[in-house]
Amino acid sequence: MAIGEAGPGSARSGSQSKRLEETMRGRLGRECVYVPSCRLGLYVALRHWCPPGGRVLMSPVNDDVIFFVVLAAGLRPVQAPLNPFDASIDTGAVPEEVWGSLSAVLTTNLYGNPDPAPELRARCDALGIPLFEDGAHAIGSEVGGRPVGAWGDASVFSLSKHVGAQAGGVLSLADPSLREVLREAGDELLAPPRTSSELAYWARPYAEAAVRGLGLRRAAWAALRLLGLTERDGIRMPLRPDALARAAGSAPDLDAHDPWVRVDMHDYRLRSGPLRLRRVRRGLERLDEVLAASRAGTELLLSTRWARPREGSAVQPLFRVPLLVADRDAAAAALARRGIVVGYLYDPPLDDYAGAEFTDPSPAPGAARWFARHALPVDPLRAREAVEVLERSGARPAEPPRAPARRRAARGLGPSRG
Numbered sequence: 001m002a003i004g005e006a007g008p009g010s011a012r013s014g015s016q017s018k019r020l021e022e023t024m025r026g027r028l029g030r031e032c033v034y035v036p037s038c039r040l041g042l043y044v045a046l047r048h049w050c051p052p053g054g055r056v057l058m059s060p061v062n063d064d065v066i067f068f069v070v071l072a073a074g075l076r077p078v079q080a081p082l083n084p085f086d087a088s089i090d091t092g093a094v095p096e097e098v099w100g101s102l103s104a105v106l107t108t109n110l111y112g113n114p115d116p117a118p119e120l121r122a123r124c125d126a127l128g129i130p131l132f133e134d135g136a137h138a139i140g141s142e143v144g145g146r147p148v149g150a151w152g153d154a155s156v157f158s159l160s161k162h163v164g165a166q167a168g169g170v171l172s173l174a175d176p177s178l179r180e181v182l183r184e185a186g187d188e189l190l191a192p193p194r195t196s197s198e199l200a201y202w203a204r205p206y207a208e209a210a211v212r213g214l215g216l217r218r219a220a221w222a223a224l225r226l227l228g229l230t231e232r233d234g235i236r237m238p239l240r241p242d243a244l245a246r247a248a249g250s251a252p253d254l255d256a257h258d259p260w261v262r263v264d265m266h267d268y269r270l271r272s273g274p275l276r277l278r279r280v281r282r283g284l285e286r287l288d289e290v291l292a293a294s295r296a297g298t299e300l301l302l303s304t305r306w307a308r309p310r311e312g313s314a315v316q317p318l319f320r321v322p323l324l325v326a327d328r329d330a331a332a333a334a335l336a337r338r339g340i341v342v343g344y345l346y347d348p349p350l351d352d353y354a355g356a357e358f359t360d361p362s363p364a365p366g367a368a369r370w371f372a373r374h375a376l377p378v379d380p381l382r383a384r385e386a387v388e389v390l391e392r393s394g395a396r397p398a399e400p401p402r403a404p405a406r407r408r409a410a411r412g413l414g415p416s417r418g
Helices: 008-028 038-049 064-072 117-127 176-187 195-213 217-226 241-248 274-285 287-302 328-337 350-354 366-374 380-393 405-410
Strands: 031-035 055-058 076-079 104-107 131-134 154-158 169-173 321-324 375-378
Touching (some): 031 038, 031 176, 038 104, 055 064, 104 117, 274 287, 287 321, 321 366, 321 380, 328 375
Parallel strands (some): 055 076, 104 131
Antiparallel strands (some): 154 169
């Protein structure tokens, strides 16, 4: 019997995934379907709701993998204007003609900072289009009195982030009658689990701990690059526009876009075996403890001079806190010398990265460019160490961006200069 076919192991995995679904259902108050990754869950949702060729409003400060998932689903990404201080979608700056052209809206909730879901929900209802929430960074965040993920027609979560399982995701649904339809659609895309992959997954935390303990992080990274086992030379993966254009010709097609969608997670569509599911379950059992620690670290980081001005809303348990520094790369290097790795950078914005051939550019790109250049995403679980390093390094806060001319004029400030 091949691994992944019906049998005792398959039955145990099915039972474990159902328990995970029940746990997330209790958190969100909505029907949930376990999927092996957030990106696969998003692809399933986009294919179910959106006609090929449809246009999806999304944030340009986002993981490029999500951009390629949208393309794989046969859809046209439309880049939204953003709030420059947290990279949430600026609904008031989206032109009316853009709203009228959309087939769907996709939130990002970057680093756990919520997008304005109540406003976006109202807009989508008025237009008769679906709202999708990407809650990969926001499993503990709230907006409008509800959890992130409780506003959209569908929402997706990563269990690799706050949960720390390095595997797994959840597709959450507003309409419970769609649960089996979407589960079956996801199952059709899965590959069976492999013994080698399960063993590598089991060993990974121990290998990572050994690398950290021996101070070999830089050497390990250099070795991976030498062996050709890394897929990014910089923050963004190589676009390969000619190959991407050929893949787009067959969209919707996940297989054709697999070289882009799989980056950083080659097992994103691998059926989860019992080892992965057990680790996900243990991570979910500790989630409230992690969220409490994240909230405390977030509060400390938001009190520093590098944080955006605080408003009256409650502190969210952010996955990363985007401090805004004048020289982001120098600050990241200072943290790296202390062993604090700065990841989850999304620079340049997607419209600058991909160009007009593959996406509609933002009508007001300045805020996204400013945020992408200055945001320093700090792990709140290492908040005190990070603050100490940044103080010693002399990191300066970024100068706030100038308001766009149309907003300055609306406030009676006259034209911007420079």
